[in-house]
Amino acid sequence: xxxxxxxxxxxxxxxxxxxxxxxxxxxxxxxPGQTLxxxxxCTGVHDDLLTWCTHSxxxxxxxxxxxxxxxxxxxxAGKEDKKLTPHATLDMRGISCPGxxxxxxxxxxxxxxxxxxxxxxxxxxxxxxxxxWGRETSIKLLxxxxxxxxxxxxxxxxx
Numbered sequence: 001x002x003x004x005x006x007x008x009x010x011x012x013x014x015x016x017x018x019x020x021x022x023x024x025x026x027x028x029x030x031x032p033g034q035t036l037x038x039x040x041x042c043t044g045v046h047d048d049l050l051t052w053c054t055h056s057x058x059x060x061x062x063x064x065x066x067x068x069x070x071x072x073x074x075x076x077a078g079k080e081d082k083k084l085t086p087h088a089t090l091d092m093r094g095i096s097c098p099g100x101x102x103x104x105x106x107x108x109x110x111x112x113x114x115x116x117x118x119x120x121x122x123x124x125x126x127x128x129x130x131x132x133w134g135r136e137t138s139i140k141l142l143x144x145x146x147x148x149x150x151x152x153x154x155x156x157x158x159x
Contacts, residue, residue, distance in 0.1 A: 003037045003062075003064060003066075003071050003073055004035075005035040005036055005037035005073060006030060006034040006035050006036065007026055007030065007034075007035075007036045007037070008036075008037040008039070009022055009023070009026060009036065009037070009038055009039070010039040010040075011038065011039065011040045011042070011045075012039055012040060012041045012067075012068070012069050013041065014040070014042065015042050015044075016042050016044040016045060016048060017048065018042075019038060019040040019042055019045045019048075020045065020048045020049065020052060022038070023036060023038045023049070023072075023074060024052070024056075027058055027074060027076050030076045031076065031078075032076050032077060032078025033075065033076065033078040034075070034076050035061070035073055035074065035075050035076075036073075036074045036075075036076070037071055037072070037073055037074075038071070038072040038074060039066065039069055039070070039071050039072075040069050040070060040072065041068050041069030041070070045070070045072070046063055046070065046072070046149060047149070049063075049072055049074070050146065050147070050148065050149070053074070056077065057077035058074055058075065058076055058077045059074065059075040059077065059143075059145050060072060060073075060074055060145065060146045061073040061074065061075050061144060061145065061146070062127065062144070062146060063146060084116065084118075084142060084143055084155050085116070086116045086117060086118035086155065087111060087115040087116055087117070088107060088111065088115070088116075088117050088118070089117075089118040089119075089120065090103060090104055090107055090117060090118070090119050090120070091120045092104075092119065092120065092121045092123070093120060093121060093122045093151060094122065095121070095123065096123050096125075097123045097125040097126055097129055098129070099123070100119060100121040100123055100126055100130070101126075101129060101130065101133050104117060104119045104156060108139060108156065108158050111158045112158070113158055113159060114157065114158065115157070115158055116142065116155055116156065116157050117155070117156045117157075117158070118153055118154070118155055118156075119153070119154040119155075119156060120147070120151065120152070120153050120154075121151070121152060121154070122148075122150050122151040122152075124150065126152060126154070127144070127152060130144075130154050130156075131144070134156065138158075138159040139156050139157070139158065139159065140156070140157040140159055141154060141155070141156060142155040142156070142157050143155040
């Protein structure tokens with residue numbers, strides 16, 4: 001799987017904190033909204049990135065297994081990251097697919113056009129299924145954020 005990013009850095013074979021420090025240095029030089037793909041095989045990087053993103057405002061978009069490591073897609077914080085205020089939140093942690101999508105569909109049907117639903121799920125298939133569902137319907141996927149290991153927030157807007 002190829003990850004599209006503005007910058008790609010490979011820190012395979014390097015231990016913490018080198019991958020995090022390398023990512024920080026690159027993201028500091030990017031413009032808001034630009035992306036960085038950090039490739040690392042260090043087992044501590046994932047938790048470090050989640051904590052750092054929480055404090056810095058940057059966004060860990062995804063963590064995709066790749067070869068013997070993981071490709072982390074990070075987005076530099078920008079104005080768009082501050083604007084997403086959901087009108088409703090649906091927490092579906094512990095429910096497997098298609099449950100999160102079915103419940104989100106029901107909730108979105110009762111929402112007004114333009115309103116935003118924040119869907120939180122730890123379903124392993126959701127990362128692939130929700131963007132696909134959005135493309136096949138009138139639901140716009142505004143953003144995806146990994147908020148904990150394997151737990152994602154999806155911001156869905158009713159068209």
